[in-house]
Amino acid sequence: MLVLGVCSLKGGVGKTSVTLGLASAALERGLRTLVVDLDPQGDSTLALAVSGAQGDVAGLLDSPSAETLAAATGSSAWADAGLDVLVGSAASSRHDAYDGAVMDLDRLRFALAWAHDYDLVLVDCPPSLGGLTRTGLTACDRAVVVTEPGLFSVTAVGRAMRTIDDLRRGPAGQLQPLGVVVNRVKARSVEQAFRLEELRGLYGPLVLQPFVPERAALQQAQGAAQPVHAWPGAGAKEVAGTFDELLDRALRAPRT
Template sequence: MQVVSISSLKGGVGKTSVTSGLASAALAAGIPTLVVDLDPHADASTALGVSPDDQLDIGRMLRSPRRAHLADNVVPSGWVEHARANGHANGAALSGAARSGAARSGTAPVLDVAVGSAYTGIYDRPDLGRRDLRRLSTVLAGAENYELVLVDCPPSLNGLTRMAWSASDKVTLVAEPGLFSVAGTERTMRAIQLFRQEFAPKLSPAGIVANRVRSGSAEHTFRLSEMESMFGQLLLSPHIPEQANWQQIQGAAHSIHHWPGDSAKNAAALFDALLQNLLNPGGLAAAGTVRSRSQR
């Protein structure tokens, strides 16, 4: 099992969209996946189409982590039914990743959600001690049936994000190719290095996703070049272009892999490739040195 936190210091960069895109790619590839919606806004839960009954949300599981019984409180994503209807019921409709994933797993697809809620906000403060930072790790001790856990973090470096980092093997950062976002990513990389030294020596940066990239923008072209200079191998490929219909897709609680049209099909292929690069263990931890602007 790999636990990957999806983080950003700056809000509005599409962190939850990237989380949902990776979850969609994992579902298509037949990777049993759990999404932990740690953001108090709970947007990932909405996008993943969950319909909780009397299950505990992640905030209440964190309150009593040793009694949380994760398996009893996760909720299947509504995307799973779409995958069955649009994919497994019709082999011609499956992408290559989905066909290989279905053949590999030989079982029904698994995409579960630890549902987010505003209750998690009580932990989103800067003064959490070591005991509190281990709460999510304790909850995820019951996640052994998943191959991948994606943790959607709030856009801050407060307690919830650090709790997620404590429970994670890797951290993936999301950034737009803009001045403030790039600067925030640089600060977050340094925060990860400090956090590793003090709390989580096995934590490694999985890389940086450049999101909402506009191909015709001179500013975005310049900032992407700057990010390549600053972060080197940590800047993952492919970059994710601005997707005009993301709000519509997420509002309909559909995965990108089961949305009609060439634009969605192309975006789904990008997330397939991005997921493969993110899960590739080669070299990124050793490459986790950030060069500041003054060093370039």
């Protein structure tokens, strides 16, 4: 089972959209997938149209066990089977405070020891450096940092990469950065082209290809609670192909 974290330290760059695109790609190829919605906004839970859960991720982090994991897990309406969600809620914000205690960061990793039925776990982290993001990344084998080609977003990538490095030197020795996913790329933007070159200069091969193009089809599919692979049109097909390639990269990456 690969546990892949999706994070960003700047809101509004499309972190949840990338999580959902990867979930769509995994569903398309028949991978049994669990999406962990750690973001107190609960956008992944909303977009995946979850049903059947009796609890949420906040309760799971309060008391990690097989029982609380089962209670917090629901099924996505995207498919009859094969895609489940650890339900997010605003209550998870009580776990976002961080006082440097390493043991508290193990709660999700401990809980996922009971998640035996999945090929892939996608952890949608909040856009912050608090306890929830650190808890999520501590449970992961690999992590992607989502950005868009703008000044402030590029600056946030460095902080996220340093956090991943700090965690792998501490409580998450298994954690490795998969790389940087660049979202909402416009083909003919001079400013974006400059920022893309800046990213390549800073992070080299960690800047993952292909970039995710800005296409209305992605937001349309999510608004309709549908996987982008099932959405009609050339734009949706292009975006779906991008997420297929990014998922391939994640699945091929060696793990410790």
